[in-house]
Amino acid sequence: MSARAGDIAELRPRLGRLGSIAGSLHARVASWPPLYVLGGAVVAQWALVLAVARTVRHNGWVYYQGGDQLWYFTLARLVSHGQLWQTPVGYLWSFILAPFARLAGADLVSALPGIVLLDVLVLLPIALLAVYGIASRLGGRTFGYWTVLVWLVLPFVGVLYTNTGYHQRYTELLLPQAFGLTAMADFPTMVAVVVSIYFVTKTLLDRTPALTDAAAAGAAAGVAIAIKPSAALILAGPVIALVVARRARLLAVVAAAFALPVVTLAVWKARGLGNLPLLSSHGGAAPRGVAAIGPLYALNVHKYFGNLSRHQLALNIDLLREHFWSGHLAVWLLLAGLVAVGRRSLPIFALLAGVVLPLAVVKGAYPQASFEDGSLFRLLMPIYPFFVVGIAALPLLVPGAPSRLGSFRPVWRGPSPRARAGLVGAALLLAAIVPLAVTAAATTNGGAFRAANVVGTQMPIPVDAIGLHAQAQNGTVLLTWQRQRPLGGSVFYRVWRTRAPAGDGLTCTKGSGAASCTLDYGTEVGVTRDAARYDKPAPGTWVYRVGVAANWLDDPAYGDVYFTSKPVTVTVR
Numbered sequence: 001m002s003a004r005a006g007d008i009a010e011l012r013p014r015l016g017r018l019g020s021i022a023g024s025l026h027a028r029v030a031s032w033p034p035l036y037v038l039g040g041a042v043v044a045q046w047a048l049v050l051a052v053a054r055t056v057r058h059n060g061w062v063y064y065q066g067g068d069q070l071w072y073f074t075l076a077r078l079v080s081h082g083q084l085w086q087t088p089v090g091y092l093w094s095f096i097l098a099p100f101a102r103l104a105g106a107d108l109v110s111a112l113p114g115i116v117l118l119d120v121l122v123l124l125p126i127a128l129l130a131v132y133g134i135a136s137r138l139g140g141r142t143f144g145y146w147t148v149l150v151w152l153v154l155p156f157v158g159v160l161y162t163n164t165g166y167h168q169r170y171t172e173l174l175l176p177q178a179f180g181l182t183a184m185a186d187f188p189t190m191v192a193v194v195v196s197i198y199f200v201t202k203t204l205l206d207r208t209p210a211l212t213d214a215a216a217a218g219a220a221a222g223v224a225i226a227i228k229p230s231a232a233l234i235l236a237g238p239v240i241a242l243v244v245a246r247r248a249r250l251l252a253v254v255a256a257a258f259a260l261p262v263v264t265l266a267v268w269k270a271r272g273l274g275n276l277p278l279l280s281s282h283g284g285a286a287p288r289g290v291a292a293i294g295p296l297y298a299l300n301v302h303k304y305f306g307n308l309s310r311h312q313l314a315l316n317i318d319l320l321r322e323h324f325w326s327g328h329l330a331v332w333l334l335l336a337g338l339v340a341v342g343r344r345s346l347p348i349f350a351l352l353a354g355v356v357l358p359l360a361v362v363k364g365a366y367p368q369a370s371f372e373d374g375s376l377f378r379l380l381m382p383i384y385p386f387f388v389v390g391i392a393a394l395p396l397l398v399p400g401a402p403s404r405l406g407s408f409r410p411v412w413r414g415p416s417p418r419a420r421a422g423l424v425g426a427a428l429l430l431a432a433i434v435p436l437a438v439t440a441a442a443t444t445n446g447g448a449f450r451a452a453n454v455v456g457t458q459m460p461i462p463v464d465a466i467g468l469h470a471q472a473q474n475g476t477v478l479l480t481w482q483r484q485r486p487l488g489g490s491v492f493y494r495v496w497r498t499r500a501p502a503g504d505g506l507t508c509t510k511g512s513g514a515a516s517c518t519l520d521y522g523t524e525v526g527v528t529r530d531a532a533r534y535d536k537p538a539p540g541t542w543v544y545r546v547g548v549a550a551n552w553l554d555d556p557a558y559g560d561v562y563f564t565s566k567p568v569t570v571t572v573r
Helices: 002-030 034-055 069-079 092-104 108-161 164-178 186-205 211-227 229-244 248-273 310-323 327-344 346-364 375-379 381-397 417-441
Strands: 450-454 460-463 468-473 476-481 492-499 506-509 516-519 523-528 532-535 540-550 560-564 568-572
Touching: 002 108, 034 108, 034 164, 069 092, 069 108, 069 450, 069 460, 092 108, 092 211, 092 417, 108 164, 108 186, 108 327, 108 381, 108 560, 164 186, 164 375, 164 381, 186 211, 186 229, 186 346, 186 381, 211 229, 211 248, 211 417, 229 248, 229 346, 229 381, 248 417, 310 327, 310 346, 327 346, 327 381, 346 375, 346 381, 375 381, 450 506, 460 516, 468 540, 468 568, 476 540, 476 568, 492 532, 523 532
Parallel strands: 450 516, 460 560
Antiparallel strands: 450 460, 468 476, 476 532, 492 523, 492 540, 506 516, 540 560, 540 568
16 A cells, blocks of 8 residues: 555656646647637648548549439529429528539539539638637637647548548548538538537527527528438437527527528428428328428328338447447547536537437438448538547546636627628528529429439439430431530540330429429440440431430449430431
8 A cells, every 4th residue: 555655646746747738738729829720720621631632533523422412403403594393302502503503504513613612612611610619619729729630630540540441432432522522412511510509509608698699500500401401400409408508598599590491491392392291191292281380290200210220220330340440439439529528518518419419320220321332421421520529528538627628718709799690691591581582483394404313313414405416327327416525524425225106215294393304215325435426226216315424433334424415316227
């Protein structure tokens, strides 16, 4: 016992010196001007993204996407011309993409440079600043700087954490999407979610919380759900935290600002699908007499939660262990990070736990989400910032560490309350009121611009977007079309042929929602990079189409068709 007491006595001076060094370092870091630190962090992140963009395989501006980008861009093209299609996805990302679609036409590859620059130059810095805002309010300026450093470094630590077999999927499938190098909706959803949680954090921790901050939190949450409706899973966090903090008035303001994008989303769904999926049975029309404020028993909750699988959740954790060396460590980091945050602030613990756990469990138990194809990472993207905050907070598990953190010091006074209210109003105007008006006025019966689902896929693409010419001579058909030179990367062409008695392969139906079409292209008779193709079909009358395709590998053996030509009919004798 005496020897142990002696060891402890010798250790105390060393710990004291370490504490003194840590305190001095903390004071020095806290004195760094936020403008310079955060500006440098933004520039550093741009440099890191550029390094990733140049390193991973890609085709110009075309990186691995996932497929859903065709939904959003095709809807963007149609709504930019006052038309509406089936609407199984949220509305806001398509409205944000509408100006790009108006300029680029049917060609998503040409629109990609502008979309990627919007993500990287505008949205990515907003996410970084929101992460700093959450962390600095939780633990002061030094903790905010530390969290920003973790935000910058952690994705690249993940490269080392993956095993050899998963390295390519992590770097080429996940990182481009996580940094906004695609036209997918997951990245902007993450940005909207972290902005919303920043304003909720502000309302929870400020001594005199402003109603405009609560309104901004609700508006940002509504934006997230308007982009991807599944982001509604994050709502448990703000509701629980504001209830625990007894901020009922602020919760009411959050709900009021949140309501307008939700109303627009409901109109978008109702006009496009002919029903509200939440109120419909098995995707059909809502029961007669059931309105949007119908009773709870009318809600089709089974559509969203009925197919979740505990087995799939356990399997995904096992796959996490298989591909990332230790699945239990990753789960521990998530839970321990939340506990560490709770040691500093119970309301923020309730907020982050309510955001992270529902989405992690539901998406992890979703049967179509897997680590094998990288889809689960994409679906979990809205909670990335809070995982980073939790990792940064792990040192707070050390006894006494939470009390050593500094208090929040504002970087600048910010706009006046009237200006803040104006900014929130402008955001709701652009994100909800304008889309509501456009959606209500859009035609659902087709129009000058056509789209169709290609047989074998569930993604709509523009059809009849470019001309096609055919000339038959001596049993040979020469097909020619205008060569496409998109700004974003290289494309190639798939040549299709079908018998004329079957029509042009385009079948359109009009139900209770917007008109929808399906394209049966018949037989693929060749793939080429040239703007011409010879074909020798059997005698008869044939209909040809050309599909313009691209992929991140620039490999004609793979890739989605982004749009098609007009049909051309030719008779071979």
